[in-house]
Amino acid sequence: MTTDETQIKELIFSLRSLRKETRRIFAYQAKKQQLTETWIIALSALTRKDPSSLDELAHALQLSNSTTSGIVDRMIADGLVTKERDENNKRRINIRPTDKGRQKYADTYADYWEKLAPVNAIDQTKLTELLAIQAELLEKLEGIK
Amino acid sequence: MTTDETQIKELIFSLRSLRKETRRIFAYQAKKQQLTETWIIALSALTRKDPSSLDELAHALQLSNSTTSGIVDRMIADGLVTKERDENNKRRINIRPTDKGRQKYADTYADYWEKLAPVNAIDQTKLTELLAIQAELLEKLEGIK
DNA sequence: CACGAATATTTCGTATACGAATTATGTTAC
DNA sequence: GTAACATAATTCGTATACGAAATATTCGTG
Numbered sequence: 316m317t318t319d320e321t322q323i324k325e326l327i328f329s330l331r332s333l334r335k336e337t338r339r340i341f342a343y344q345a346k347k348q349q350l351t352e353t354w355i356i357a358l359s360a361l362t363r364k365d366p367s368s369l370d371e372l373a374h375a376l377q378l379s380n381s382t383t384s385g386i387v388d389r390m391i392a393d394g395l396v397t398k399e400r401d402e403n404n405k406r407r408i409n410i411r412p413t414d415k416g417r418q419k420y421a422d423t424y425a426d427y428w429e430k431l432a433p434v435n436a437i438d439q440t441k442l443t444e445l446l447a448i449q450a451e452l453l454e455k456l457e458g459i460k
Numbered sequence: 461m462t463t464d465e466t467q468i469k470e471l472i473f474s475l476r477s478l479r480k481e482t483r484r485i486f487a488y489q490a491k492k493q494q495l496t497e498t499w500i501i502a503l504s505a506l507t508r509k510d511p512s513s514l515d516e517l518a519h520a521l522q523l524s525n526s527t528t529s530g531i532v533d534r535m536i537a538d539g540l541v542t543k544e545r546d547e548n549n550k551r552r553i554n555i556r557p558t559d560k561g562r563q564k565y566a567d568t569y570a571d572y573w574e575k576l577a578p579v580n581a582i583d584q585t586k587l588t589e590l591l592a593i594q595a596e597l598l599e600k601l602e603g604i605k
Numbered sequence: 606c607a608c609g610a611a612t613a614t615t616t617c618g619t620a621t622a623c624g625a626a627t628t629a630t631g632t633t634a635c
Numbered sequence: 636g637t638a639a640c641a642t643a644a645t646t647c648g649t650a651t652a653c654g655a656a657a658t659a660t661t662c663g664t665g
Contacts, residue, residue, distance in 0.1 A: 320573045322587060327482055327576075329594045331522060334479045335652095336601040337472055342653080343605050351620070369644055377476055382622045384645055389620075406630045406643040431468045433600045441593050442467055448582070448590045449474045455578045456481040460488050480622095487623080496650070514614060527652045529615055534650075551613040551660045 326452075340430055348423045353378075353386055354395065355427060358412055358420040361396065366409035368401070395419065471597075485575055493568045498523075498531055499540065500572060503557055503565035506541065511554035513546075540564065 341352035350358075353376065360375035361367055367375070373383035387410055390396045395416035401407040412420070434442070486497035495503075498521065505520035506512055512520070518528035532555055535541045540561035546552040557565070579587070 322591070323573060323576050323579055325591055326579070326587070328522070329591060329598070330475065330478050330482060332598055333475050333594060333601070335522060336598060337475060338652085340601065340604050353621070370642090377473070377480060378621085379623055380644065381624075381646080386621080388645095404631075404643085408644070428465045428468060430604060431472075431601075433604055434468055434471070434597065436600060437593070437596055439467075441596075442471070445590065445593045445597070446467070446470055446474060448586050449478060451582055451586070452579065452590070453474070453477055453481060455581060456478070456485065456576075459485050459575060459578055483622090498651070515612090523651085524653055525614065526616080526654075531651080533615095549613085549661075553614070 341427070344423065344427055344430060348419060349393070350419060350423060354390060355420065355423065357386060357390065358395065358416055359424075361410060361412045362417065362420060366411045368407045369410065372410055390416070486572070489568065489572055489575060493564060494538070495564060495568060499535060500565065500568065502531065502535065503540065503561055504569075506555060506557045507562065507565060511556045513552050514555065517555055535561070 338352060341355070345351050345355075356376055357372060360372060364371060364375070369380055369383055369387065372387070373380045376383060376386075378386070387396060387398060391398060394413055396410055396412050398408045398410045401409050483497060486500070490496050490500075501521055502517060505517060509516060509520070514525055514528055514532065517532070518525045521528060521531075523531070532541060532543060536543060539558055541555055541557050543553045543555045546554050
């Protein structure tokens with residue numbers, strides 16, 4: 316095969332490591348605030364689109380509906396969001412952040428992204444290029460199978 | 461804050477998407493072969509270092525010991541690996557691939573990496589650069605907290 | 606040699622994460 | 636209008652994934 320296997324393996328491992336690191340960083344902050352990375356992104360999405368259906372939220376989180384369903388339930392148990400059947404379309408649910416959810420998101424928002432500020436030590440140009448190549452890579456991967 | 465928040469958010473999402481895609485591609489192949497991405501990487505590591513301790517395997521997989529412990533147990537249940545106490549150090553376990561495990565890995569090895577061959581449509585130069593920038597990024601992330 | 610420290614693994618509780626199957630509701634074609 | 640289809644959400648079973656705590660073994664030091 317023509318594939319430069321070594322490089323591709325390296326790539327897979329690089330991606331594993333990077334996701335692991337970002338998860339770790341979020342987890343550290345999350346502990347103080349009792350929020351997980353996913354919950355923060357969910358609250359962010361719900362702030363932008365309030366209310367959201369399960370499908371819409373799952374899309375924003377890039378997760379399956381079944382995964383998102385469980386996440387919403389746990390967030391409800393924590394009093395961060397509510398869900399109600401849509402009166403106009405009873406298949407649909409409306410998910411909304413509670414005051415507590417909004418407050419918690421506002422409190423931690425700056426912190427979370429600031430935490431990642433050291434990334435800016437990397438050249439802006441390089442970072443832009445990284446995103447471009449990653450986008451190209453994503454496109455190729457999406458075309459597989 | 462000086463952080464270009466938008467770009468960093470984009471990066472986090474890009475990484476989420478890329479990992480998700482690679483997982484999806486592995487999962488498709490895995491279904492036929494009854495192997496998961498992690499199991500393939502585990503068998504690969506065990507082929508290179510046979511036997512491995514739990515700690516060594518966890519390191520190779522870049523996973524915690526507790527996670528790896530569960531993975532090994534499930535692989536044992538599937539007859540892919542065995543574990544035994546080390547006679548010279550009874551705290552340690554020796555994890556080894558079975559014939560079935562070795563065979564299954566050999567059968568699927570080429571397939572798995574070939575699947576990712578479309579990635580080579582990207583310039584070799586770009587790919588090398590991607591890995592370099594990602595390595596730099598990883599270093600920065602590891603320095604956080 | 607004994608006891609505390611270090612090492613190695615496992616168990617537990619919790620949170621992702623997915624696809625398949627199920628349930629409920631709405632839409633469309635006839 | 637109703638049967639087939641489409642849409643929306645949930646449930647189930649399984650596999651990651653982690654940290655904290657528990658257990659077992661070995662080592663080091665006095």
